[in-house]
Amino acid sequence: MRRPHISSKLRAKIAEVSRYRCGYCLMQQIATNWLLEVEHIIPTAAGGTDDEENLWLSCMACNRYKGTQVKARDPSTGRLVRLFNPRYQKWIRHFYWSCDGTEIIGLTACGRATVKALKLNNEFAKQARAIWREAGIHPPKD
Numbered sequence: 586m587r588r589p590h591i592s593s594k595l596r597a598k599i600a601e602v603s604r605y606r607c608g609y610c611l612m613q614q615i616a617t618n619w620l621l622e623v624e625h626i627i628p629t630a631a632g633g634t635d636d637e638e639n640l641w642l643s644c645m646a647c648n649r650y651k652g653t654q655v656k657a658r659d660p661s662t663g664r665l666v667r668l669f670n671p672r673y674q675k676w677i678r679h680f681y682w683s684c685d686g687t688e689i690i691g692l693t694a695c696g697r698a699t700v701k702a703l704k705l706n707n708e709f710a711k712q713a714r715a716i717w718r719e720a721g722i723h724p725p726k727d
């Protein structure tokens with residue numbers, strides 16, 4: 586796989602517009618000891634570019650689980666739909682938090698497909714969210 590050429594200046598800009606959190610699971614930079622990654626919304630393997638409009642911040646788990654996927658099946662309907670695009674779609678229109686804040690629930694076909702494809706509710710994520718909630722830094726207020 587080709588390594589992206591993203592300048593530190595562009596990385597800083599992406600981090601700022603991404604509000605220092607993963608565009609998919611909303612994990613905040615302050616909640617991890619690992620630098621959030623700049624991911625390609627459309628993977629380079631699927632023709633995506635290194636241009637700013639194709640980049641967003643992602644945690645390592647979401648980026649790995651997403652891999653080269655651009656579409657996934659909505660588990661409710663079986664329909665193949667595009668994955669959530671954190672740059673052009675609003676998270677709150679496609680997802681919401683469970684009452685205890687540990688699970689992400691898909692509201693739309695896109696949301697449901699993304700939850701499943703990116704394993705947004707994997708056991709490690711749910712355990713970490715419970716701790717972040719106790720620390721008062723989760724779920725995000727906005």
Ligand SMILES: [Zn+2]
Nearest residue numbers: 607610644647
């Ligand atoms: Zn994430």
